[in-house]
Amino acid sequence: MKLTDDNEEVTMNGTREVETAEEDISSPCSLVIEAFPVKRSIIVGYALTSKKIKSFLQPKLEGLARNKGILFVAIDQNRPLSEQGPFDIVLHKQIGKEWRRILEEFRLAHPDVTVLDPPDAILHLRNRQSMLQCVADMNLSDSYGRVGVPKQLVIKRDASSIPEAVNKAGLRLPLVAKPLVADGSAKSHELSLAYDQHAVLKLEPPLVLQEFVNHGGVLFKVYIVGEAIRVVRRFSLPDVSRRELSEAAGVFRFPRVSCAAASADDADLDPNIAVNNVLILVAELPPRPLLERLAKELRRGLGLRLFNLDIIREHGTRDRFYVIDINYFPGYGKMPEYEHVFTDFLLSVIQSQCKKRALADQY
Numbered sequence: 001m002k003l004t005d006d007n008e009e010v011t012m013n014g015t016r017e018v019e020t021a022e023e024d025i026s027s028p029c030s031l032v033i034e035a036f037p038v039k040r041s042i043i044v045g046y047a048l049t050s051k052k053i054k055s056f057l058q059p060k061l062e063g064l065a066r067n068k069g070i071l072f073v074a075i076d077q078n079r080p081l082s083e084q085g086p087f088d089i090v091l092h093k094q095i096g097k098e099w100r101r102i103l104e105e106f107r108l109a110h111p112d113v114t115v116l117d118p119p120d121a122i123l124h125l126r127n128r129q130s131m132l133q134c135v136a137d138m139n140l141s142d143s144y145g146r147v148g149v150p151k152q153l154v155i156k157r158d159a160s161s162i163p164e165a166v167n168k169a170g171l172r173l174p175l176v177a178k179p180l181v182a183d184g185s186a187k188s189h190e191l192s193l194a195y196d197q198h199a200v201l202k203l204e205p206p207l208v209l210q211e212f213v214n215h216g217g218v219l220f221k222v223y224i225v226g227e228a229i230r231v232v233r234r235f236s237l238p239d240v241s242r243r244e245l246s247e248a249a250g251v252f253r254f255p256r257v258s259c260a261a262a263s264a265d266d267a268d269l270d271p272n273i274a275v276n277n278v279l280i281l282v283a284e285l286p287p288r289p290l291l292e293r294l295a296k297e298l299r300r301g302l303g304l305r306l307f308n309l310d311i312i313r314e315h316g317t318r319d320r321f322y323v324i325d326i327n328y329f330p331g332y333g334k335m336p337e338y339e340h341v342f343t344d345f346l347l348s349v350i351q352s353q354c355k356k357r358a359l360a361d362q363y
């Protein structure tokens with residue numbers, strides 16, 4: 001399926017405390033590769049919002065990291081990046097134009113430093129249309145299930161064209177209306193459910209109109225940190241019955257249903273519900289091999305290592321899944337064992353840097 005962008009087509013900073021060995025401070029490789037005699041800390045520079053610092057840079061993470069030889073150092077965005085550090089890894093969640101330019105320049109000047117992740121790749125997730133294109137192109141289907149994206153339509157400007165565009169595209173009601181731009185602002189998370197296509201006229205483009213897929217009120221958040229995958233359950237919007245759809249009209253603006261307060265992992269959920277003697281899966285986690293394939297393809301396709309995705313199982317099916325949202329550098333603080341997963345990941349990044357350097361030295 002092609003997700004197009006016109007109205008008609010469907011688709012869709014800080015002081016450095018570096019513990020250095022006296023003989024050489026050039027490489028942290030001894031921390032990850034025994035053959036290297038040089039010892040110094042791994043320096044991870046970070047440029048994150050204060051909200052992210054609070055939720056992610058928890059004392060437990062910093063403590064564990066320190067034990068593994070990793071130091072987090074705040075990047076001062078008011079000073080030239082090259083005058084800071086030196087860094088081994090730069091961790092950031094910023095998408096401003098100026099920051100992108102600074103990082104790109106930095107990457108060219110310091111190819112040995114791993115920037116997590118490349119700003120251009122992150123930009124892909126800033127638009128709810130390009131965000132899901134990779135999943136749509138993948139067309140993932142195997143013996144464990146099928147993964148797609150809900151049918152969607154992009155409304156760039158003219159809200160008056162919506163009813164006709166919805167008809168033409170054959171979108172089924174109800175529709176989830178989402179701001180096209182997903183830039184992390186409060187506004188970009190203001191979603192609505194539209195029971196009839198005329199109701200959408202009240203909404204402000206640019207937006208994405210997405211078919212609402214009944215999924216039993218439970219969604220799965222799949223966190224990806226390099227090669228590692230962790231899945232959690234969250235409560236989600238309840239199903240919309242045919243009857244409710246025939247009786248309801250207008251738009252219903254809904255709050256952020258899938259935030260931590262609504263963790264469904266702590267709830268006593270029966271993974272299976274029997275309806276007319278037919279077993280219906282609601283809360284059973286998606287099959288691991290399917291998620292592994294999906295994560296692998298997304299890592300490659302998006303060129304990202306730090307993200308999560310929201311995936312739902314179509315109610316009444318065992319193996320029909322839809323990806324509805326992908327977020328860059330999500331709320332890892334809510335991911336089980338994130339401290340271990342994240343620090344191991346940082347060590348693996350250094351390990352591949354060291355291997356590359358060792359190879360380059362041979363030639």
Ligand SMILES: Nc1ncnc2c1ncn2[C@@H]1O[C@H](COP(=O)(O)OP(=O)(O)OP(=O)(O)O)[C@@H](O)[C@H]1O
Binds near residue numbers: 178210
């Ligand atoms: N197509 C859909 N079908 C059914 N439910 C949906 C659909 N799209 C969104 N939802 C519901 O709305 C919630 C918010 O949607 P979405 O995840 O796209 O928004 P977001 O603001 O990007 O969220 P996040 O906080 O995860 O970044 C989902 O978690 C899910 O409960």
Ligand SMILES: O=P(O)(O)O[C@H]1[C@H](OP(=O)(O)O)[C@@H](OP(=O)(O)O)[C@@H](O)[C@@H](O)[C@@H]1OP(=O)(O)O
Binds near residue numbers: 055
């Ligand atoms: O902290 P941030 O500002 O990055 O907020 C992110 C939030 O993490 P938090 O829970 O730590 O707030 C994420 O939650 P989970 O998916 O992991 O539940 C998710 O909602 C992202 O979409 C948010 O990023 P945004 O889309 O707003 O840029």
Ligand SMILES: [Mg+2]
Binds near residue numbers: 258310325
């Ligand atoms: Mg989401």
Ligand SMILES: [Mg+2]
Binds near residue numbers: 182325326
């Ligand atoms: Mg999102």
